[in-house]
Structures are given as C-alpha cells and as structure tokens.
Amino acid sequence: MTRAGSPAGSAARMAGAAALALFATLFASPAAAVQEKVDQCFACHNRLGGKLGAPAKEHIGSVHREAGVACVTCHGGNPSLPTEEGMDRRYGFRGKPATRDIPRFCARCHSDVAMMRQYNLRTDQLAEYRTSRHGRLLYERDDTRVAVCTSCHGRHEIRRKSDPESTVYRTNVPRMCGACHADPAYMKPYGIPTDQRENFENGIHGRILAGKIRRENPTLAPNCATCHGVHGAAPPGVGEVANVCGGCHAVVAGYFRESAHFAAAREIGEPKCITCHGNHSNRRPTIRVFSGSGPGECGFCHEKGSKPLQFAENVRDLLGALEEGVAEYQKELDAATAAGRNVDKLKEAHENARNRLTEVEPVFHTFSLDRVLPLIHESDSFLREARQEIGNFRDEQRQRRSVAVYSVTMLLLIAALLGVKLALLPKHPRAGDVNTG
Ligand code: HEC
Ligand code: HEC
Ligand code: HEC
Ligand code: HEC
Ligand code: HEC
Ligand code: HEC
Ligand code: HEC
Ligand code: HEC
Ligand code: HEC
Structure with missing residues (x-):
C-alpha cells in the first residue's frame, strides 16, 4: 500500500x-x-x-x-x-x-x-x-x-x-459536515447522534463563527475541523479534550489542571471540559449548574449538603452579589459622567472590581476556595471604593441605605464561606488530594 x-x-x-x-x-x-x-x-x-x-x-x-x-x-x-x-x-x-x-x-x-x-x-x-x-x-x-x-x-x-x-x-464547514452528520436517515446504520451541527450552530462557537456576536472575532472561533482535525477526523479522546479546548482556552485549562477534577478525569474519565460545557453547544453554564442535578450539573455527582456543593452554592451567591454590584455601579458611573462630574476615581475602582470578577471565571476552574476567595475579596474592596465615590456624588440618604444592605449581605456571605472553608480543610487524606500537585 x-x-x-x-x-x-x-x-x-x-x-x-x-x-x-x-x-x-x-x-x-x-x-x-x-x-x-x-x-x-x-x-x-x-x-x-x-x-x-x-x-x-x-x-x-x-x-x-x-x-x-x-x-x-x-x-x-x-x-x-x-x-x-x-x-x-x-x-x-x-x-x-x-x-x-x-x-x-x-x-x-x-x-x-x-x-x-x-x-x-x-x-x-x-x-x-x-x-x-x-x-x-x-x-x-x-x-x-x-x-x-x-x-x-x-x-x-x-x-x-x-x-x-x-x-x-471556514464558515461553510458545519454545513458541509452536516450534509451527512445531520441527516438521520443517512447516519441511521451507525447509531451515532445527528445533532452536532444544530448544537454547534446554536452554541457560543457557532454563533461567533457565523458573525452573530458582534464583539467577538469570527476568525478565532473553531469549526468542526478545528476540533476533529482537518483530514484526520476522529472524535477527540478522553485525554485529548482538555488539549483541544486548551489550545484556545489556555488560561482556563491551566487552572483546570490544578483541580481535583483534572485528577479525577485522568482516573475515571470525568469531569472534563465537555462534561460541564457540552461537546457541541459549548455553552457557558447558567446559574442552574450549581444547584441542579442533571447531567453536567454539580449535583449530578455531588450529594446535597456535601462540601463541593456548599462550595458551589456559596461561590454562586458571592458572584451573584458582586455582579449585581458591578452592574448597579455602571449605571451610577454613566449618570455621573452625563452630569459632567470628574469620574476618574470612580471609573478606576469600578474597572478594577469588574476585572477581578472576570478573573474569577478562569480561576474558578481550580475548584478551590483558596484560589477563588482572594479575588472575590479584592473585587469587593474595589466595589467599596467605588461606592465611597458614588457617595460623594449622590443623595446621601439613599446611598447609605443600599450600602448597608449590600455590606450586610456581603459580610454574611463571606462569613458563611469562611465556615465552609474551615469545614473543607482536610481531616483525612483522599485519593484526589494525592494526585493534584
Ligand atoms: C465528442 C464528445 C466527447 C469527447 C470529445 C469526450 N467525451 Fe467524455 N464522454 C462523452 C460521452 C457521450 C460520454 C458518456 C458515454 C460513455 O461513457 O462512453 C462520456 C463519458 C466520459 C466520462 C465518464 C466515464 C465513466 O466512466 O463514467 C469521463 C470521465 C469523460 N467522458 C472524460 C473525457 C475526457 C477526459 C475527454 C478528453 C480526453 C473526453 N471525455 C472527451 C463525450 C465526449
Ligand atoms: C493532476 C494533479 C492533481 C490532481 C489529480 C488533483 N489535484 Fe488538487 N490541485 C492540483 C494543483 C496543481 C493545485 C494547486 C493550485 C494552486 O494553488 O494554484 C491543486 C489545488 C487543490 C485544492 C486547493 C488547495 C488550496 O489552496 O486550498 C484542493 C482543495 C484540491 N486541489 C483538492 C483536490 C481533490 C479533492 C482532488 C481529487 C478529486 C484533486 N485535488 C486532484 C493538482 C491536482
Ligand atoms: C459523505 C458523508 C460524510 C461527510 C461529508 C462527513 N462525514 Fe464524518 N462520518 C461519516 C460516516 C458514515 C461516519 C461513520 C460513523 C461511525 O463512526 O460509525 C463518520 C464518522 C465521523 C466521526 C467519528 C464518529 C464516531 O464517534 O465514531 C467524526 C468525528 C466525523 N465523522 C467528523 C466529521 C467532520 C468533522 C466532517 C467535516 C469536516 C465530516 N465528518 C464529514 C460520514 C461523513
Ligand atoms: C481534479 C481532477 C478532475 C478533473 C480536472 C476533472 N475531473 Fe471529472 N471526475 C473526477 C472525479 C474524482 C470523478 C468521480 C467523482 C465521483 O464519483 O464522485 C469525476 C467524474 C467525472 C464524470 C462522471 C460524472 C458522473 O456523475 O458520473 C465525468 C463525465 C467527468 N468527470 C468529466 C470531466 C470533464 C469533462 C472534465 C474537464 C472539464 C473533468 N471531468 C475534469 C476528477 C476530475
Ligand atoms: C469545540 C470543539 C468541537 C467542535 C467545534 C465540534 N466538535 Fe464534534 N466533538 C467534540 C468532542 C469533544 C466530542 C466528544 C468526544 C468524546 O466524547 O470523546 C465530539 C463528538 C463528535 C462526534 C461523535 C458523535 C457524538 O456526537 O458524540 C461527531 C460525529 C462530531 N463530533 C461531529 C462534529 C461536527 C459535524 C461538527 C461541526 C458541526 C463538530 N463535531 C464540531 C468537539 C467538537
Ligand atoms: C472530512 C472532510 C474532508 C476530507 C475527507 C478531505 N478533506 Fe481536504 N480539507 C478539508 C477541510 C475542512 C480543509 C480546510 C482546512 C483549513 O481551512 O485549514 C481541507 C483542505 C485541503 C487542502 C488545502 C491544503 C491543506 O491541507 O490545508 C487540500 C489540498 C486538500 N484538503 C486535499 C484533500 C485530499 C487530497 C483529500 C483526500 C485524500 C481530502 N482533502 C479529504 C476537509 C476534507
Ligand atoms: C479555535 C479556538 C477555540 C477552541 C478550540 C475552543 N474554543 Fe471555546 N471559545 C473560543 C472563543 C474565541 C470564545 C469567545 C471568547 C471567550 O469567551 O473566550 C469561546 C468561548 C467559549 C465559552 C464561553 C461561552 C460564553 O458564553 O462566555 C465556553 C464555555 C467555551 N468556549 C468552551 C469550550 C470548550 C469546552 C472547548 C473544547 C471542547 C472549546 N471551547 C474549544 C475559541 C475556542
Ligand atoms: C465541573 C464543571 C466544569 C468543568 C469540568 C469545566 N468548566 Fe468551564 N465553567 C464552569 C462553570 C460553572 C462556569 C461559569 C463560572 C462563572 O459563572 O463564574 C465556567 C466558565 C467557563 C468559561 C467562560 C468563562 C470565561 O472566562 O470566558 C470558559 C471559556 C470555560 N469555562 C472553559 C472550560 C474549559 C476549556 C474546561 C476544560 C479545560 C472547563 N471549562 C472545565 C464549569 C466547568
Ligand atoms: C461528572 C461528575 C462531577 C461533576 C459534574 C462535578 N464534579 Fe466536582 N468532583 C468530582 C470528582 C470525581 C471529584 C474528586 C473526588 C472528590 O473529591 O469528591 C470532585 C471534586 C470536587 C471538589 C474538590 C473537593 C475537595 O474536597 O477538594 C470541588 C470543590 C468540586 N468537585 C466542585 C464541583 C462543582 C462546583 C461542580 C459543578 C460546577 C462539580 N464539582 C461538578 C466529580 C464531579
């Protein structure tokens, strides 16, 4: 041959x-x-x-x-x-x-x-x-x-x-592969799913590729051949998935390698990137992922009340509160700018808070409170700075009320988290701990 x-x-x-x-x-x-x-x-x-x-x-x-x-x-x-x-x-x-x-x-x-x-x-x-x-x-x-x-x-x-x-x-590949792979009659003898094209096109990568998300560059999005190989088309295997995704999401993949999940994925095959993000829709999980128990959701593998689930729920609540804060202060910033005030300090504090928050998402993939908490604290302290600035601009009375409510929420959450962290401290070694380093 x-x-x-x-x-x-x-x-x-x-x-x-x-x-x-x-x-x-x-x-x-x-x-x-x-x-x-x-x-x-x-x-x-x-x-x-x-x-x-x-x-x-x-x-x-x-x-x-x-x-x-x-x-x-x-x-x-x-x-x-x-x-x-x-x-x-x-x-x-x-x-x-x-x-x-x-x-x-x-x-x-x-x-x-x-x-x-x-x-x-x-x-x-x-x-x-x-x-x-x-x-x-x-x-x-x-x-x-x-x-x-x-x-x-x-x-x-x-x-x-x-x-x-x-x-x-580039942009014609999904349709081309889909000519066979999205045709249930044609693929029937093989018994493999025929939803790849549909899921891909509705997912984040497909929408970026098709130019449907304006702020993203379409040439950076993968198509079918990017992940499966151009001429060597085969499904990526268990070990390769992190590499396929990590080729573009290098920062996330780097943190993921530090996690108990990466060690588990090497041993039992799960959870890997696609367990939580799907292999073709590659969605960013909604808030449900933390509380749900369907495939790919935390509760699918972790029991109610277990430490990983407490981690999940607490991180979710903290992130939720911070995201709300950032969104709220964006409005204040816009209003202050429109009113012609000097917003330099407010802008800087707000940006810092937002940036720390964005950093949480990749670091979240360590699934470790030790790594996530410092960023949350930092983001919160920048938000507090921002809040002080706003206090100089806005009606004192109204500000104080919302600050008080917000701070109390934050303090309660952080206290709860510290409680979880203490509970998470290893009491006896487990297989996962040995392999993470
Ligand atoms: C005068 C017209 C004519 C010329 C000149 C001609 N073809 Fe054809 N070709 C046909 C017809 C009619 C058929 C179908 C009948 C057949 O298969 O013999 C055909 C069939 C074919 C087929 C299909 C054969 C198959 O196996 O199914 C190919 C390939 C082809 N031609 C290529 C060529 C090439 C290359 C040349 C030049 C070297 C050429 N043709 C010159 C008329 C022509
Ligand atoms: C007789 C030689 C020859 C045969 C047989 C041949 N090709 Fe080509 N092909 C070429 C040449 C020469 C070029 C380069 C043209 C250029 O770049 O200007 C080319 C270019 C291409 C390209 C474009 C590459 C690019 O720049 O993206 C593709 C795709 C391609 N061929 C596929 C095929 C396929 C599929 C077949 C079989 C059905 C085939 N070729 C048979 C000679 C051949
Ligand atoms: C002409 C039809 C056709 C086209 C076009 C096609 N495929 Fe396939 N593909 C098949 C068939 C048939 C199989 C065999 C199914 C199996 O593996 O049992 C297959 C298998 C695969 C597999 C292995 C699936 C598995 O789990 O076994 C992958 C991955 C794949 N194709 C990807 C692609 C990609 C990516 C493209 C486009 C770049 C593509 N295919 C274009 C027909 C096609
Ligand atoms: C790059 C190589 C290449 C060139 C150039 C090329 N052909 Fe073909 N041709 C093929 C291949 C490969 C097939 C078989 C495709 C298949 O079965 O799917 C084919 C099939 C055919 C057939 C059979 C069509 C059918 O549906 O059964 C005819 C007739 C034909 N070619 C004629 C031509 C003529 C006339 C030219 C010049 C205008 C030409 N080919 C140029 C590669 C080529
Ligand atoms: C972002 C990377 C990525 C893109 C883009 C992608 N795939 Fe996949 N695909 C995967 C992964 C990962 C798997 C699952 C492999 C495993 O389970 O080991 C997979 C599995 C498959 C399979 C096997 C059957 C199945 O559904 O599990 C086929 C066939 C397939 N993909 C075709 C396609 C087609 C067609 C496209 C384009 C419409 C596409 N893929 C786009 C990563 C991708
Ligand atoms: C499953 C679909 C599929 C099959 C089968 C396939 N190709 Fe391709 N080919 C592609 C895609 C997709 C690209 C574009 C890759 C890119 O954009 O970088 C490509 C690119 C090419 C190129 C441009 C140079 C390169 O390598 O990037 C040539 C030449 C080529 N293919 C020839 C062939 C030949 C010859 C065969 C058969 C031996 C073949 N292809 C089989 C999908 C396929
Ligand atoms: C060719 C590069 C590339 C590959 C390979 C790739 N992605 Fe992406 N992905 C992107 C780009 C570009 C974006 C949009 C910018 C961003 O959010 O980072 C994105 C966004 C995402 C998002 C965020 C969705 C959102 O709504 O914010 C997730 C989740 C994702 N990808 C997961 C995956 C997974 C899982 C794999 C492997 C199966 C993968 N990606 C493979 C380029 C890629
Ligand atoms: C155990 C489930 C899980 C695993 C495994 C997982 N992720 Fe995530 N990922 C999430 C969750 C949940 C979020 C949303 C976090 C948030 O809202 O802060 C997310 C967010 C993302 C984002 C969007 C955030 C951003 O920075 O744009 C990308 C991209 C991403 N993940 C890629 C990956 C890649 C690549 C892998 C494998 C190396 C992976 N994920 C493994 C659960 C997971
Ligand atoms: C497919 C199953 C699976 C899914 C889904 C999953 N995990 Fe895990 N998780 C594991 C395995 C296996 C381990 C390692 C063994 C252990 O420590 O329980 C682990 C470990 C952990 C740990 C480390 C616990 C420790 O003691 O160090 C945390 C935290 C964690 N997971 C959080 C999450 C969160 C948050 C989600 C949802 C976004 C999630 N997991 C989804 C299987 C899963």
Whole structure:
C-alpha cells in the first residue's frame, strides 16, 4: 500500500507531471495548431447536458482549471480528438474513478512533494485521511458511505480553502459536515447522534463563527475541523479534550489542571471540559449548574449538603452579589459622567472590581476556595471604593441605605464561606488530594 516510493508510484507521478507539462505546452505555445488549442474533452462535454455536461460547467472557476489541471490531467485520454475516440484506453483514459479509489486518485498529485512545493501546499492529506475514522472505515471495512476527498471538496468545482465559495471555507464547514452528520436517515446504520451541527450552530462557537456576536472575532472561533482535525477526523479522546479546548482556552485549562477534577478525569474519565460545557453547544453554564442535578450539573455527582456543593452554592451567591454590584455601579458611573462630574476615581475602582470578577471565571476552574476567595475579596474592596465615590456624588440618604444592605449581605456571605472553608480543610487524606500537585 505504500505507493510513494514504489516504482509504479513514481511512474504514475512522473506521468502525471508529464501530462501537466504537456498540457501546459500545448495550450501556451502560440505555434501550436489551432485544432490542438481546443480542449476537445471540455468542448464536447460542455455541449452535453445532465451529468455529462455538469463536469465541464463546474470546472470553470475551479482552482484546478486555474492551475492548468484539465479534464485529461485527471482522467487521461487524448484531448485533441473531437470524437469519443479520445476516451480510448489506448490514450491512457482512466474514466471515472470508483469511490474507494478517489483518495489515491487525488493523492497522485497531492502527495507529490515536488509538484506541490511550488504551490506551498501540504502533502499529508492522504496520510492523515488514513488515520481518520472515515479512512479506516473505507479501507478496513470497504464502507463507501464515509467521507472521501470529493464528499468534502466537491468534484469538478473544487476551490481554494480561502475562497468563500469553497465547501471547506471556514464558515461553510458545519454545513458541509452536516450534509451527512445531520441527516438521520443517512447516519441511521451507525447509531451515532445527528445533532452536532444544530448544537454547534446554536452554541457560543457557532454563533461567533457565523458573525452573530458582534464583539467577538469570527476568525478565532473553531469549526468542526478545528476540533476533529482537518483530514484526520476522529472524535477527540478522553485525554485529548482538555488539549483541544486548551489550545484556545489556555488560561482556563491551566487552572483546570490544578483541580481535583483534572485528577479525577485522568482516573475515571470525568469531569472534563465537555462534561460541564457540552461537546457541541459549548455553552457557558447558567446559574442552574450549581444547584441542579442533571447531567453536567454539580449535583449530578455531588450529594446535597456535601462540601463541593456548599462550595458551589456559596461561590454562586458571592458572584451573584458582586455582579449585581458591578452592574448597579455602571449605571451610577454613566449618570455621573452625563452630569459632567470628574469620574476618574470612580471609573478606576469600578474597572478594577469588574476585572477581578472576570478573573474569577478562569480561576474558578481550580475548584478551590483558596484560589477563588482572594479575588472575590479584592473585587469587593474595589466595589467599596467605588461606592465611597458614588457617595460623594449622590443623595446621601439613599446611598447609605443600599450600602448597608449590600455590606450586610456581603459580610454574611463571606462569613458563611469562611465556615465552609474551615469545614473543607482536610481531616483525612483522599485519593484526589494525592494526585493534584
Ligand atoms: C465528442 C464528445 C466527447 C469527447 C470529445 C469526450 N467525451 Fe467524455 N464522454 C462523452 C460521452 C457521450 C460520454 C458518456 C458515454 C460513455 O461513457 O462512453 C462520456 C463519458 C466520459 C466520462 C465518464 C466515464 C465513466 O466512466 O463514467 C469521463 C470521465 C469523460 N467522458 C472524460 C473525457 C475526457 C477526459 C475527454 C478528453 C480526453 C473526453 N471525455 C472527451 C463525450 C465526449
Ligand atoms: C481534479 C481532477 C478532475 C478533473 C480536472 C476533472 N475531473 Fe471529472 N471526475 C473526477 C472525479 C474524482 C470523478 C468521480 C467523482 C465521483 O464519483 O464522485 C469525476 C467524474 C467525472 C464524470 C462522471 C460524472 C458522473 O456523475 O458520473 C465525468 C463525465 C467527468 N468527470 C468529466 C470531466 C470533464 C469533462 C472534465 C474537464 C472539464 C473533468 N471531468 C475534469 C476528477 C476530475
Ligand atoms: C472530512 C472532510 C474532508 C476530507 C475527507 C478531505 N478533506 Fe481536504 N480539507 C478539508 C477541510 C475542512 C480543509 C480546510 C482546512 C483549513 O481551512 O485549514 C481541507 C483542505 C485541503 C487542502 C488545502 C491544503 C491543506 O491541507 O490545508 C487540500 C489540498 C486538500 N484538503 C486535499 C484533500 C485530499 C487530497 C483529500 C483526500 C485524500 C481530502 N482533502 C479529504 C476537509 C476534507
Ligand atoms: C493532476 C494533479 C492533481 C490532481 C489529480 C488533483 N489535484 Fe488538487 N490541485 C492540483 C494543483 C496543481 C493545485 C494547486 C493550485 C494552486 O494553488 O494554484 C491543486 C489545488 C487543490 C485544492 C486547493 C488547495 C488550496 O489552496 O486550498 C484542493 C482543495 C484540491 N486541489 C483538492 C483536490 C481533490 C479533492 C482532488 C481529487 C478529486 C484533486 N485535488 C486532484 C493538482 C491536482
Ligand atoms: C459523505 C458523508 C460524510 C461527510 C461529508 C462527513 N462525514 Fe464524518 N462520518 C461519516 C460516516 C458514515 C461516519 C461513520 C460513523 C461511525 O463512526 O460509525 C463518520 C464518522 C465521523 C466521526 C467519528 C464518529 C464516531 O464517534 O465514531 C467524526 C468525528 C466525523 N465523522 C467528523 C466529521 C467532520 C468533522 C466532517 C467535516 C469536516 C465530516 N465528518 C464529514 C460520514 C461523513
Ligand atoms: C469545540 C470543539 C468541537 C467542535 C467545534 C465540534 N466538535 Fe464534534 N466533538 C467534540 C468532542 C469533544 C466530542 C466528544 C468526544 C468524546 O466524547 O470523546 C465530539 C463528538 C463528535 C462526534 C461523535 C458523535 C457524538 O456526537 O458524540 C461527531 C460525529 C462530531 N463530533 C461531529 C462534529 C461536527 C459535524 C461538527 C461541526 C458541526 C463538530 N463535531 C464540531 C468537539 C467538537
Ligand atoms: C479555535 C479556538 C477555540 C477552541 C478550540 C475552543 N474554543 Fe471555546 N471559545 C473560543 C472563543 C474565541 C470564545 C469567545 C471568547 C471567550 O469567551 O473566550 C469561546 C468561548 C467559549 C465559552 C464561553 C461561552 C460564553 O458564553 O462566555 C465556553 C464555555 C467555551 N468556549 C468552551 C469550550 C470548550 C469546552 C472547548 C473544547 C471542547 C472549546 N471551547 C474549544 C475559541 C475556542
Ligand atoms: C465541573 C464543571 C466544569 C468543568 C469540568 C469545566 N468548566 Fe468551564 N465553567 C464552569 C462553570 C460553572 C462556569 C461559569 C463560572 C462563572 O459563572 O463564574 C465556567 C466558565 C467557563 C468559561 C467562560 C468563562 C470565561 O472566562 O470566558 C470558559 C471559556 C470555560 N469555562 C472553559 C472550560 C474549559 C476549556 C474546561 C476544560 C479545560 C472547563 N471549562 C472545565 C464549569 C466547568
Ligand atoms: C461528572 C461528575 C462531577 C461533576 C459534574 C462535578 N464534579 Fe466536582 N468532583 C468530582 C470528582 C470525581 C471529584 C474528586 C473526588 C472528590 O473529591 O469528591 C470532585 C471534586 C470536587 C471538589 C474538590 C473537593 C475537595 O474536597 O477538594 C470541588 C470543590 C468540586 N468537585 C466542585 C464541583 C462543582 C462546583 C461542580 C459543578 C460546577 C462539580 N464539582 C461538578 C466529580 C464531579
């Protein structure tokens, strides 16, 4: 099977290169006879209708036509004969390749390093494809329903990946993969879910990719191939998920590696990123995650009243209170700005409080109070600064009332948390503790 390097392989490659060269000479040379200049394959097929005419029409505008890869370069034959005789085996006509043979048919050129160097294209597509679930089913089980090169790239209309009309252009990939994976009838024999495209498109990444979230840069969002590999398409395994997600969410993944969850995921497979965030919708969990007991929610694994659940509920309450504070002071800030006051100090305190709060989310993934509490304290003390400033601007009476209510809430929560923290201090060692360092 190692075609590259075998005499037949290099002969085929040389023939391919020679055909390409011959074709280029025929059509570039002004001395060539008029009749030779006409690509009879194209001319005749372009006149034909239906599935015999479509290849010619689709070839116009393709990257291959642009590069001088003509009908004859892929199919063989004699392009100067105006009759069907040009399609005789004697001229090396190969006809239409069977589905099973398509990857090697394309790789005749695309695995040829010498030919591809000038175009600056990789030559590992076939090698990678063989490692994919698609390639393994094709070669090991002769299953021709899986994706081959043409299922993803098209046949005669193939375009560069950077061309927005290409089937593999960044934003077109979900639709392309979904043509099979979102078709329940087509996927029925395999018994795997067919909701990936729908979940992805409704999820955070899909919406960013489609440009639906204005403040996010669409080119930073993953598509199906980013996570599954472009040509080596297989589901990421248990150990790889943190790496796949961590490739972009490096900060979160770094903190997660410190957690008892990471140690547990290595031992029993869960919880990993997708346990809590889903594998395709990749949502940010709603507040329910802390109190619920459905799949992926804290209560699914931790018992009511257990220390992890107390951690969850207390962090949730603290974060909730801080978020409310930040939102409330944003309004005050806007009002003070509109009133033409000097808001420098207020602005700084507010920004600091908000930034600390944003930092909590990644640090939260340590699932450790020791790491989370300091940030919460800091955010709270900046909020207190902000509050003091506002006190200078606003009606004293009203301010004092809300500050009092807020401070009492905060103090109660922190007291409760410290209680939990004391309770969490290890009394006896557990397996998780040994592995976290
Ligand atoms: C005079 C018209 C004509 C010319 C010239 C012509 N073809 Fe065809 N081609 C046809 C017709 C008609 C068919 C369908 C009948 C058949 O398969 O023989 C066909 C079939 C094909 C098929 C499908 C074969 C299969 O296995 O299903 C391919 C591929 C093809 N042509 C490529 C070429 C190439 C490459 C050339 C030039 C070297 C060429 N044709 C020249 C008319 C033409
Ligand atoms: C980059 C290589 C490539 C080039 C260039 C190319 N073809 Fe094809 N062609 C294929 C492959 C691969 C298939 C088989 C696709 C499949 O079965 O899904 C095919 C199939 C065909 C078929 C059979 C269509 C069918 O639906 O059964 C015809 C006819 C054909 N090609 C004609 C042409 C003509 C005419 C040209 C030039 C305008 C051309 N091809 C250029 C790769 C190529
Ligand atoms: C499961 C779908 C799929 C299959 C099967 C597939 N490709 Fe691709 N291919 C893609 C996607 C998606 C991209 C775009 C990657 C990107 O944007 O970086 C791509 C990119 C390419 C490129 C551009 C250079 C590169 O590697 O990024 C070439 C050339 C290519 N594919 C050839 C092939 C060949 C040859 C085969 C068969 C051996 C094949 N592809 C099979 C999906 C597929
Ligand atoms: C005869 C040689 C040859 C064959 C066979 C061939 N290609 Fe190509 N292909 C090329 C060349 C040359 C280019 C580079 C064009 C350029 O970059 O200007 C190219 C470009 C491409 C690109 C665009 C890469 C990019 O820049 O994103 C894709 C995708 C592609 N081919 C897929 C295929 C597929 C799929 C098949 C099989 C159906 C195939 N090719 C068969 C020669 C070939
Ligand atoms: C021509 C149809 C087709 C297209 C297009 C296609 N696939 Fe597949 N894919 C299949 C089939 C059939 C399977 C086999 C199901 C199985 O693994 O049992 C499969 C398997 C997979 C698997 C392994 C699933 C598992 O758990 O076993 C992944 C992952 C996958 N495809 C991803 C992709 C991605 C990503 C794309 C687009 C870049 C894509 N596929 C395009 C048909 C397709
Ligand atoms: C953010 C990364 C990511 C993106 C984007 C992504 N996937 Fe997945 N996909 C995963 C993970 C993780 C799994 C689960 C693997 C596991 O359980 O080990 C998975 C599983 C799958 C499976 C196996 C069956 C299943 O649902 O569990 C298929 C098929 C699949 N994905 C196809 C797709 C398709 C099609 C797209 C684009 C619409 C896509 N994926 C986008 C990460 C991703
Ligand atoms: C190609 C890069 C990339 C990969 C890979 C990736 N993401 Fe993302 N993700 C982003 C970007 C960009 C955003 C939006 C900015 C942000 O919130 O960080 C985002 C946002 C998120 C969000 C926040 C949602 C919200 O509403 O705030 C979650 C949760 C998420 N991703 C989880 C995951 C998981 C789980 C994986 C692995 C299965 C993953 N991501 C893989 C780029 C990626
Ligand atoms: C045990 C459940 C759980 C696990 C495991 C988990 N997360 Fe989270 N993640 C959450 C919760 C809950 C939030 C929301 C926290 C909040 O509101 O402060 C969140 C928030 C996020 C966010 C949005 C916050 C931001 O900074 O934009 C991203 C991105 C994210 N997680 C990525 C990941 C990645 C990547 C992994 C794996 C390395 C992972 N998560 C593992 C529960 C989890
Ligand atoms: C899929 C199951 C699962 C889910 C879902 C889950 N955990 Fe855990 N969690 C574990 C396992 C396993 C451990 C390690 C063993 C242990 O300490 O109980 C752990 C440990 C912890 C610890 C460390 C306890 C200690 O004593 O150091 C905390 C805190 C924690 N989880 C909080 C959470 C929170 C908060 C959520 C929801 C956002 C959550 N967990 C969701 C399985 C899960």
